[in-house]
Amino acid sequence: MTDRPLGAQISHMLRARGVEVIFGIPGVHNVEMYRGIETAGITHVLARHEQGAGFMADGYARASGKPGVCYLITGPGLCNAMTALGQAYSDSAPVLAISSCLDEADARRGQLHQMRDQRAAAETVCDWSAEARSPEAAYALIDRAFSEFATARPRPKHLQVPIALAGRNAPPAPARPAASGLPQVSHGDLSMAITRILAAKKPLFVFGGGARAGAGAVPDILRQTGAASFVTYAGRGIVPPGTPLFFGSTLARPDSAQVAAEADLVIAIGTELSEVDLWRDHLGHDCPTIRVDIDAEVLAACGAGDMPLLGDAGAFLRAMAVAIPARVEDRAPCWDAAEVDRTRARWRAEIDAERPGILPVADALRAVMPEDAMIYSDMTQFAYAVKEVWDMPRPGHWHHPYGFGTLGYALPAAIGGAVARRGKPTVAILGDYGFQYTVQELGTAVELGLPLPILIWDNAKLGEIEAAMIASQIAPNAVVARNPDFLALARAYGAGAKEPETLSALQQALLAAFDAPGPTVIRMTRALAG
Incomplete structure (x- = not known):
């Protein structure tokens, strides 16, 4: 129990509070946060973008039931993660984002990563956002976050630590306070x-x-x-x-x-x-x-x-x-x-007619999906249709960006979930457009050797938006984009790549991906439905 720079003490405190994994990207402003990670016994997962780090922390939290933690740099690092923090707020995911901040942001202009009010910006997408101006304040705010995760609706919190303060020696954090539970109906x-x-x-x-x-x-x-x-x-x-x-x-x-x-x-x-x-x-x-x-x-x-x-x-x-x-x-x-029963059958027929070609593919996947598989989906027509008809065998095993509704969620969130559930099946389902929002996180999945099937529903367009335009009697425009060769892109990252031509081949590809030494991109199209 010795004095260390505050950044190191925070990592040791988090480990004492049960944190095993932190997602993030180091930078010159938050480098002191990285001094204590390894000695504290925490695994750090290097994201390729701060938004990915935030989504990974979200996916980890949903899979593990424990808070997900991400380390962010001042200014653009925090801003990049705000979409993920907004999603965590909407879907009640316990995420703690800890960022660096400038020591003084009002009297001096032109500093690296400077924002007018970084703390207030984060507060727009978090339950609260606070700045610690002393080691005691940092410890108190971290314990406040963990207490609120356990006793109230879990929503993301943001703590920022001034750069100079993070590098100054500080006493160790106090012992963990006694835990309390959720309120109970009388x-x-x-x-x-x-x-x-x-x-x-x-x-x-x-x-x-x-x-x-x-x-x-x-x-x-x-x-x-x-x-x-x-x-x-x-x-x-x-x-x-x-x-x-x-x-x-x-x-x-x-x-x-x-x-x-x-x-x-x-x-x-x-x-x-x-x-x-x-x-x-x-x-x-x-x-x-x-x-x-x-x-x-x-x-x-x-x-x-x-x-x-x-x-x-x-x-x-x-x-x-x-x-x-x-x-x-x-x-x-x-x-x-x-x-x-008749009502459910009628509704299924409606869904099949609204988004043709999806349900037969979903039925084939469901037939071979392991019962304990955890699925992360993105904003894609495939998920919109399937989440109405796929009755899950277990609760808390299909995660989707419901409220905030951001594209790019599924891949990094599934990475976080797979990290939390090593040895258990995890799946990402996303569309061709949403995949490109966070495709760079494929590098993280390869680096970690995660056996993660990544199912891409490729209709070569923003299909849901095109349908909305037509329904509104608007001539469809800006809904078709040139896609890359997804399989070649996957191989470039070092991932597996499959494009099955039949539903049976799709089932085989999914099962093989669970046993692969790394992630596998599986491209799906309506042609699979025949």
Whole structure:
């Protein structure tokens, strides 16, 4: 326990708080942050762009359940990562970005990497952004970030450390403070909620990503209450495939509003029911709602007659599954199971017609995808179609840039996920245009020797934007770009490259990529569907 430069002390502190991996790019301004990484026993992953480092930290956090950390330089380094931090904020990923900053930015102009207000810029995409002006402040802010990750809705935080301060000797960080947990719904509120649910004739559950920790209790709850259910995109896997009365992740279907209108009670667990969940202003119900969430802002949307419950959705579900059998036996549902099945089949046909050629390819991939595979997708037509019909066998195993909706997410996020899950299957799915946003991170995947299948849906255009223009009666323009030879590009980086011509060959290529010594780019086109 000796004095070291503050930059080194921060790395040692992070290791003591459980951080094993940091993503980033060193520079002259943040070099002191790198003094202590190896001696602290932390692995550093060298990204090719700060945006990639931010996405990797996001992907690592989603895969591991632990905070993802990235080191950034002053000015452009932080700015480059702000897109990734905005995505982490939108999707509730616990990312801690630590950057250098100028010692003084007001009295002097023309300094390297200078911004007018770097801290305020980061605050626009983070939960908070703060500057540490002493070692004690740096330690306190790091512990504040980790405490908030564990006790509230996890969202990115930014800490900046002045260059000179990072190089000055500082005492070690204090011991880790006692941990606390998420807020809990009271026993009284739990009892009242169960009473209302059991009194409903046609209860409808909507499970969001915030309910993942209670997924094991969901089948029992649905059986006990006779309820129908939806999941949001982020909640896929919470309701197991084949569960009776399960409408899937199809809330974006316009006439799902008619289903919601049939319910006499909606129970929304761990979901905002936001625009990117529904693609309309309202779920469609006119009955009371029980909402369970750890974010008070979400609960503020409740109206008269609704029941907002601030607390951990996972613990709430587990408690329900124990408490309900003590009151009643399983209830016969009032929902029509055959009608649910017909509705899902009709919606699948709609999706297939809207984006032809995608679902047969997705079905072939799903048939051979390992059950424990973790999938990261990008903003691409392939993902838009598939996330409505691919029922995941496990929760928290398909990650997508839902809210912020940035291109370029999938590849670096999948790298972060693969680093967190060494030895387990991880997949990236992206479009030809989005791949080019962060293609340089292929070098990182090769460098790390990650057996990562990278599935590129290549329609040689911005297909979704072209469709939107046509729907708006706009002559399509600026939607076709010259693509590189993706397979040659992959080989140039040292990655594998495949272009299967049949669905069977695609399946073989995917399985082979899981056993490869490095990443494999697999190009897919509509021709695969025949």
